[in-house]
Amino acid sequence: MGRTVGIDLGTTYSLVAYMDPQTGKPVSIQGPYGSALCPSVVSVDRDGKILVGNPARARLLTNPDRTIYSVKRLMGRGVADIQDELTRFPFRIDETSGNVIRVRLGDKLFTPPEISAYILRELKSWAELHFNEPVDRAVITVPAYFNDAQRQATKDAGRLAGLEVLRLVNEPTAAALAYGLHKQKRGHVGVYDFGGGTFDISILKLISTTEGDIYQVLSTNGDTHLGGDDIDNVMMDLARQAIQSSLGVTLDPHGDQIQNLRKDLIRAKHELSSSEKTSVQFVAIEKTAILEFTRADFDELIDPIVARTMAPVKLALIDAKLGAKEMDEVVLVGGSTRIPLVRKTVGDYFERAPHCELNPDEVVALGAAVQADILQSGVKTMLLLDVTPLSLGIETMGGVVAKIIPRNSTIPASAQEMFTTGVENQTGIDVHVLQGERELAKDCRSLARFQLKVPPGPAGLARIELRFLIDANGILQVAAKDLRSGGEHSIEVQPSYGLSDTEVEHMLEESIEFAEQDFAERQLIEARTEAEAILTATEKAFRDPRSSEISAAERRSIENSVAALRSSMAGTDYKLVRQRIDDLNQATTNLAEILMNSALQTALEGKRLDDV
Amino acid sequence: MSVTKTQSKPATGTNCWSCQAPVAGAHFCTSCGKIQPLPPGTDYFGFFGWPQKLTIDPALLEEQFHKLSWKLHPDNFVRASEEERNLSLDRSSQLNDAYRTLRDPIARIEYLLLRLGLRKEGTTKQQAPPELLEEVFELNESLDELREARAEDGDVEALRGRLIEAQNNFKEKLSEVDAELAGVAREWDAALDASASDASRNALLTRMNEILNRRSYIRNLVASVQKEMEL
Numbered sequence: 001m002g003r004t005v006g007i008d009l010g011t012t013y014s015l016v017a018y019m020d021p022q023t024g025k026p027v028s029i030q031g032p033y034g035s036a037l038c039p040s041v042v043s044v045d046r047d048g049k050i051l052v053g054n055p056a057r058a059r060l061l062t063n064p065d066r067t068i069y070s071v072k073r074l075m076g077r078g079v080a081d082i083q084d085e086l087t088r089f090p091f092r093i094d095e096t097s098g099n100v101i102r103v104r105l106g107d108k109l110f111t112p113p114e115i116s117a118y119i120l121r122e123l124k125s126w127a128e129l130h131f132n133e134p135v136d137r138a139v140i141t142v143p144a145y146f147n148d149a150q151r152q153a154t155k156d157a158g159r160l161a162g163l164e165v166l167r168l169v170n171e172p173t174a175a176a177l178a179y180g181l182h183k184q185k186r187g188h189v190g191v192y193d194f195g196g197g198t199f200d201i202s203i204l205k206l207i208s209t210t211e212g213d214i215y216q217v218l219s220t221n222g223d224t225h226l227g228g229d230d231i232d233n234v235m236m237d238l239a240r241q242a243i244q245s246s247l248g249v250t251l252d253p254h255g256d257q258i259q260n261l262r263k264d265l266i267r268a269k270h271e272l273s274s275s276e277k278t279s280v281q282f283v284a285i286e287k288t289a290i291l292e293f294t295r296a297d298f299d300e301l302i303d304p305i306v307a308r309t310m311a312p313v314k315l316a317l318i319d320a321k322l323g324a325k326e327m328d329e330v331v332l333v334g335g336s337t338r339i340p341l342v343r344k345t346v347g348d349y350f351e352r353a354p355h356c357e358l359n360p361d362e363v364v365a366l367g368a369a370v371q372a373d374i375l376q377s378g379v380k381t382m383l384l385l386d387v388t389p390l391s392l393g394i395e396t397m398g399g400v401v402a403k404i405i406p407r408n409s410t411i412p413a414s415a416q417e418m419f420t421t422g423v424e425n426q427t428g429i430d431v432h433v434l435q436g437e438r439e440l441a442k443d444c445r446s447l448a449r450f451q452l453k454v455p456p457g458p459a460g461l462a463r464i465e466l467r468f469l470i471d472a473n474g475i476l477q478v479a480a481k482d483l484r485s486g487g488e489h490s491i492e493v494q495p496s497y498g499l500s501d502t503e504v505e506h507m508l509e510e511s512i513e514f515a516e517q518d519f520a521e522r523q524l525i526e527a528r529t530e531a532e533a534i535l536t537a538t539e540k541a542f543r544d545p546r547s548s549e550i551s552a553a554e555r556r557s558i559e560n561s562v563a564a565l566r567s568s569m570a571g572t573d574y575k576l577v578r579q580r581i582d583d584l585n586q587a588t589t590n591l592a593e594i595l596m597n598s599a600l601q602t603a604l605e606g607k608r609l610d611d612v
Numbered sequence: 613m614s615v616t617k618t619q620s621k622p623a624t625g626t627n628c629w630s631c632q633a634p635v636a637g638a639h640f641c642t643s644c645g646k647i648q649p650l651p652p653g654t655d656y657f658g659f660f661g662w663p664q665k666l667t668i669d670p671a672l673l674e675e676q677f678h679k680l681s682w683k684l685h686p687d688n689f690v691r692a693s694e695e696e697r698n699l700s701l702d703r704s705s706q707l708n709d710a711y712r713t714l715r716d717p718i719a720r721i722e723y724l725l726l727r728l729g730l731r732k733e734g735t736t737k738q739q740a741p742p743e744l745l746e747e748v749f750e751l752n753e754s755l756d757e758l759r760e761a762r763a764e765d766g767d768v769e770a771l772r773g774r775l776i777e778a779q780n781n782f783k784e785k786l787s788e789v790d791a792e793l794a795g796v797a798r799e800w801d802a803a804l805d806a807s808a809s810d811a812s813r814n815a816l817l818t819r820m821n822e823i824l825n826r827r828s829y830i831r832n833l834v835a836s837v838q839k840e841m842e843l
Contacts, residue, residue, distance in 0.1 A: 148613050152613060152614075207678070209675075209679070211678075211682045212682070214678055214681070374687060375690045378688075380687070383681060383682060383687065406712075409709075410708040410711070410712065411708065412686065412701050412704050412705035412708060413705050413709060413712075414706070447613055448613055471701060472685075472687070472704075475614070476613035477614050477615070478614075478615050478616070479615070493615050
């Protein structure tokens with residue numbers, strides 16, 4: 001059993017964190033570039049090698065057709081859902097996409113969970129490097145407003161990455177966990193989470209009981225496609241128009257020039273958080289356009305987007321039966337909350353200065369690490385009581401939805417419904433399960449359709465009870481019982497979106513071809529490399545004339561260690577190789593000292609005493 | 613989402629599924645500490661160990677909810693056996709459902725009536741209170757006039773004023789009905805304490821059912837006016 005980590009799988013950046021047992025505080029893990037932030041970008045090389053993070057992001061500018069960003073926007077959605085996104089993002093969607101999207105990178109096709117799995121694998125390897133131990137379990141965060149299909153897709157991604165997903169935790173709740181730990185505060189907390197692609201608002205109650213602290217979510221609301229990306233896109237629209245009118249240049253939405261422009265605009269956006277104005281230069285062949293932005297221009301541009309975030313805030317407060325002024329604290333999460341207009345809008349609405357002391361980029365991952373530690377160590381001083389964000393319903397006569405589990409019900413939550421035949425000799429009962437708040441099925445999110453098969457008989461004779469259970473991950477489980485026989489009844493399920501279990505299994509098998517080597521293999525390679533180095537050094541030492549100063553017994557001992565090391569290198573036990581490296585190091589300590597001293601002597605002999 | 617097997621509930625009766633010690637309906641076995649399934653027929657009141665009384669102290673309910681959440685939540689069972697994990701999922705969902713229902717005074721009464729057979733699942737009846745029929749008639753007239761006026765761009769303000777007045781009138785009636793319901797609920801509790809006869813208890817249940825139907829009707833009126841006003 002390996003280590004457990006907390007992972008924030010974000011739209012723009014992803015992070016991995018763990019609980020430091022010494023300090024009792026969560027800590028984020030840095031990657032090879034010295035940052036804890038891994039850009040959620042994946043690129044495929046011409047030879048099929050997968051790049052993730054910073055190197056992939058560089059590829060956006062050179063090979064945009066082989067690179068993808070913001071894949072979180074595609075998770076758990078079908079081709080029909082993302083038509084709007086396609087006008088704003090250069091996703092290359094293959095025509096074989098249906099209820100599962102297939103993205104083209106280079107000449108290969110990938111599903112969104114597979115792409116997310118590459119990001120998760122990258123973070124997994126960062127953690128493994130950090131601990132020098134395998135990592136095989138994780139708590140992964142999702143937007144609170146993610147529906148069942150989006151959550152299932154995230155779980156699938158975890159599985160494909162070789163991680164056992166202990167729990168999916170809602171992002172605002174994770175942030176509250178990190179914040180509560182940090183501030184030791186109690187009361188009503190509003191978490192406003194404005195990230196790269198999604199927006200969530202959660203209203204929580206923090207309570208101290210004799211057993212420990214409870215984080216109880218009262219209500220949650222949001223928009224799963226509203227985020228910093230949308231701000232980037234309005235800036236892009238403006239820039240493209242300006243370039244078109246002043247230079248007569250039309251930019252190819254799938255090209256690399258536009259990616260360069262996007263990169264510059266994002267930089268400008270960041271600058272406007274601290275400066276009053278900034279500019280972006282666009283260079284076409286022989287022509288240059290300079291786009292200037294003032295803070296005021298920017299605020300006007302993004303005002304409609306920021307305004308859109310306030311509607312879910314109002315709804316969440318209504319559901320929590322609380323007023324804005326009754327919040328004891330308001331917490332800001334997500335990179336987009338660095339924007340001054342956002343801070344002002346939120347502060348004005350709640351009539352208090354919102355908190356952002358914790359790094360808004362890291363706080364979700366830190367909270368995930370806290371929850372991971374609770375689950376894995378069994379130490380219970382904190383309890384998270386989260387809710388399902390969307391009502392669960394069944395389609396009834398006339399296309400109307402009957403709600404069976406209301407939104408903002410604490411999870412796990414369940415409901416039972418009884419089904420029977422309406423017509424004589426009817427052999428199948430159809431059940432359509434949906435999520436959403438609208439009255440009509442066509443306006444809600446279809447989760448799945450079931451068919452309950454029954455033997456022919458009089459109408460109303462069959463009695464099948466379906467038990468719907470939303471688990472602690474916010475994912476639906478269904479079980480069917482035949483009330484007449486008391487036994488289990490089989491259901492044929494057709495999920496509306498997402499991969500079936502067999503498809504995931506198949507991908508797991510296939511992924512071994514593309515997979516990075518697993519931990520043990522990598523360790524073996526590294527150990528062998530080190531072994532080669534020490535063996536070469538030992539041979540060199542033996543060639544040195546001064547090595548004759550060691551005894552024959554010592555020489556034999558070294559030769560034995562060398563032989564033992566070589567034999568271990570031919571095997572697959574990396575721990576043994578390392579052990580033999582240590583043995584050889586020990587056996588050659590004396591020899592090394594002799595050579596060192598004589599080398600020093602030789603070096604000193606070349607200098608006069610008073611120079612030393 | 614996924615399809616699971618129906619929980620094969622361990623042999624019911626009063627013995628622990630793990631160590632066979634007697635359990636008598638407790639959440640956990642006192643001998644081996646393993647989580648137990650809910651005895652069949654337990655209702656939400658029984659879940660908290662309470663009789664079917666309608667007066668519940670909200671602070672006490674919340675306290676019990678938190679206490680039981682600590683013990684039953686799936687977070688505690690991540691490394692336990694599959695049997696225990698499934699039981700925890702079952703039990704904590706029942707706890708949450710029970711808390712959600714008992715927390716709201718109206719839902720509490722509706723649930724009781726459901727359990728005792730006076731209401732059928734999924735059917736909400738509405739009954740126009742006879743003494744209000746005239747006012748209801750006037751209200752419906754006003755609503756129609758408002759819709760017409762809006763469609764023809766007529767004078768909406770005066771009509772809105774009348775509607776707001778009517779709505780306030782009905783809101784008052786709603787408070788009266790709620791007070792009446794609360795009164796009968798207290799009578800019910802007293803009847804339980806006094807071990808009153810089946811007949812007198814049924815009479816109380818029937819009265820509560822009837823008040824609920826009236827309440828539904830008035831609430832819908834208030835809501836439809838609200839909807840109209842927001843247009």
